[in-house]
Amino acid sequence: MKSPDSTLALQYLHEAARYFSRTEIARRLGVGPSTVSRWLSEETAPKPYVVDTLKSMLQPFGSSGAQADFTFIDLFAGIGGIRKAFELNGGRCVFTSEWDSYAQKTYHANFPDGMPIHGDITDVDEASVPTHDVLLAGFPCQPFSIAGVSKKNALGRAHGFEDETQGTLFFDVARIIQEKRPKAFVLENVKNLQSHDKGRTFDVIIRTLRNELGYHVHYRIIDGQHWTPQHRERIVIVGFREPTPFSWESLQLPDKGEVKMKDILHKVDGSEPWLEHDGNRYFDHEKQKVNDKYTLTPNLWQYLQDYAAKHRAKGNGFGYGLVGPDDIARTLSARYYKDGSEILVAQKRKGPRRLTPRECARLMGYPDSFEIPVSDTRAYKQFGNSVVMPVFQEVARIVKPWIMEDGFVPVIGDFFTDEAVEQQEATT
Numbered sequence: 001m002k003s004p005d006s007t008l009a010l011q012y013l014h015e016a017a018r019y020f021s022r023t024e025i026a027r028r029l030g031v032g033p034s035t036v037s038r039w040l041s042e043e044t045a046p047k048p049y050v051v052d053t054l055k056s057m058l059q060p061f062g063s064s065g066a067q068a069d070f071t072f073i074d075l076f077a078g079i080g081g082i083r084k085a086f087e088l089n090g091g092r093c094v095f096t097s098e099w100d101s102y103a104q105k106t107y108h109a110n111f112p113d114g115m116p117i118h119g120d121i122t123d124v125d126e127a128s129v130p131t132h133d134v135l136l137a138g139f140p141c142q143p144f145s146i147a148g149v150s151k152k153n154a155l156g157r158a159h160g161f162e163d164e165t166q167g168t169l170f171f172d173v174a175r176i177i178q179e180k181r182p183k184a185f186v187l188e189n190v191k192n193l194q195s196h197d198k199g200r201t202f203d204v205i206i207r208t209l210r211n212e213l214g215y216h217v218h219y220r221i222i223d224g225q226h227w228t229p230q231h232r233e234r235i236v237i238v239g240f241r242e243p244t245p246f247s248w249e250s251l252q253l254p255d256k257g258e259v260k261m262k263d264i265l266h267k268v269d270g271s272e273p274w275l276e277h278d279g280n281r282y283f284d285h286e287k288q289k290v291n292d293k294y295t296l297t298p299n300l301w302q303y304l305q306d307y308a309a310k311h312r313a314k315g316n317g318f319g320y321g322l323v324g325p326d327d328i329a330r331t332l333s334a335r336y337y338k339d340g341s342e343i344l345v346a347q348k349r350k351g352p353r354r355l356t357p358r359e360c361a362r363l364m365g366y367p368d369s370f371e372i373p374v375s376d377t378r379a380y381k382q383f384g385n386s387v388v389m390p391v392f393q394e395v396a397r398i399v400k401p402w403i404m405e406d407g408f409v410p411v412i413g414d415f416f417t418d419e420a421v422e423q424q425e426a427t428t
Contacts, residue, residue, distance in 0.1 A: 006045040012054035013039055013046055020057065028112075029053055030275040030369045052088050053369045056111050068092030070403050073129060073182075075121060075137035075173060079106040079382050081364065082136045082188065085392035089400050094130045097121045102378045109371040121172045126179035133403050135180070137173045138188040138387060170205060177213055183403045185209075186395060187237040188387060191221050194235060205237070215239035218246060222395075224388030226253045228365050229261045230329045232388055236395055244402040251398055262325035264362035265345065266290050275358075277371045282356035294353040296344070301351040304341050322346050332363055334384035337377045357383065365389035 016025055017040060026033040029050050039046040069090035074083045077098040087093070093111070097118040098104055104117045118124055177185060194202045209217050217239045224232035240246060266272050266283045274285060283290055296304075308319040320341040321330040329343045332355075336342060340354035343363075347353055355363065357372050357379035365388045372379050 006048060009046040009048050009051050009054070010039065010042070012051055012058065016054050016057055025054075025057075027276050028057060028369070028371075030273075030277050030371075032274065032276065049367045050369060052084060052367070053110075055087060056113060070133040070400065071130075072134040072136055073097075073132045073176075075135065075176070076139050076169070077107060077117070078103050078138065078386050080111055081366070081387040081389045082138060082186070082392045083111065084366075085387075085389050086134070086136065086396045088393050089396040091134065091396065091400075094132055097124060102374050103382055105373055106371070106379075106382055109373045121169065124172070124176075126176045129176055129180055131180060133183045134399070135173070135177060135182045135185040136187075137185070139169050139173055170208075174208055174213065177209075177215075181241060183241050184399060185215070185237075185239045186392070186399060187239075188392070189235050189237075191233040191235055194221075209237070209239050213239075215241060216243055216246075218248060220248045220251075222251070222253075222391050223256070224365070224391050225256045225328060227259065227390035227394075228363055228388055229259050229264060229327070230332060230363050230388070232331045234387065234391070236391075238395070238399060240402060246399070246402050248398075251394060253394075257328060260326050261323050261329060261345070264359055265325065266356065266359065273368060275368055278358055282358045290353060290356060294356055295347065296340070296351050296353060298351060300339060304339065320344055322352055329363065332360060332384050334381045336360070336384050337380035360384075365391075 013025070013036070020028075022033050022036045022040070026036045029036070035044075038044045070092070071094045072083075072086055072091050073095040074080070074093050075097045077083060077096050078100075083093050083096070093113075093115070095118070096107070096115060098107060099119050099121070104119075107117060173185075173187070193205075196202065206217060206219070209215050217237065219235060219237040221233050221235050224230055224234070238246065268288050268290075270288060272283055272285065272288070280286075280291075282294075304320045311319070322344050323329050324346050331342070333342060336354070343355055344352035345355065357376055358368070360380060360383040361370055361372065362368070364383050364386050366383075374382070
């Protein structure tokens with residue numbers, strides 16, 4: 001008996017077969033054409049993870065777009081991790097902005113819907129942005145200049161977010177929110193945003209969102225370690241145009257440590273899946289081993305050990321991060337391409353190795369159907385700058401009820417007086 005997830009996957013698969021050859025479907029899903037044939041003939045059940053890729057493939061034909069529960073825009077999109085999470089919860093992307101051309105290449109490969117990617121967000125006219133239910137943005141952390149604000153304060157003049165945030169990329173997020181007034185927004189940033197510039201940066205952001213734009217704002221730090229074997233804390237800021245009973249208490253967090261490095265590392269016991277779009281690029285399927293180029297040279301390994309020893313002698317905290325199959329990794333950074341020292345995989349009878357880009361994708365919670373069309377160096381940067389996708393899949397799940405037409409109504413009565421709103425926001 002097929003599971004409901006497999007049944008849904010089969011429905012999308014049959015729909016995709018109306019528009020694509022089995023070879024093309026197989027290429028997009030990272031499986032062999034014979035596997036697709038077996039799924040279509042129901043000899044075997046398709047894997048549930050193929051649903052999100054099939055939905056993306058079908059969007060240009062209206063097959064999945066017509067069924068969308070809500071719409072969203074994807075700003076500072078990177079390679080689309082937040083988009084994929086919200087699509088899995090029934091959303092449809094109507095606008096994308098990402099300036100990096102290599103990230104655009106990866107994005108296009110995984111969202112082949114023909115939608116243009118707008119480059120520099122500072123050149124985007126906010127009035128031209130399509131109407132949407134949710135604004136998504138993982139904007140960079142930048143300090144705000146207070147010179148102009150201080151001068152206006154001294155002169156007794158009023159000032160708004162245009163004065164405080166002008167020249168930063170958060171300003172572009174704020175001006176689009178002000179123009180389009182979406183039902184909600186979800187913003188992502190590094191944990192240190194709260195302490196950046198002695199807390200002034202975060203204060204301006206929250207004050208802008210609450211006081212200037214009039215949204216009901218909730219924020220929380222979430223560790224990706226609940227879903228993947230990586231300690232990765234990020235702050236998530238959620239805002240609603242109207243009061244809602246939204247609460248972070250609805251967040252369902254799997255126990256930390258349940259997923260280990262062995263769950264994302266290439267399998268050398270013969271169980272590593274063959275991915276058409278990877279081939280033998282990262283893993284030699286004939287020899288059943290990770291390609292040698294990912295093993296550190298003896299000189300580099302010795303240098304890292306000496307460098308760590310020197311810092312330990314000085315009482316500093318630098319050190320490489322050597323992990324085994326049952327460990328949890330440090331945070332993957334965009335600098336991983338340099339020497340890979342933050343996450344090194346221990347190997348028997350030889351020096352450690354870097355993670356492969358496919359392992360980095362898994363570490364960030366991306367399915368194996370996610371294509372990596374760029375060089376290793378670019379891939380390391382892209383995944384290091386990305387989000388742990390399952391984090392935002394869960395965030396999307398708890399945000400969704402309050403943006404649906406039947407659920408998005410101002411809450412009235414004693415439960416949500418102005419005092420109650422202020423008390424709730426003060427604790428989030």
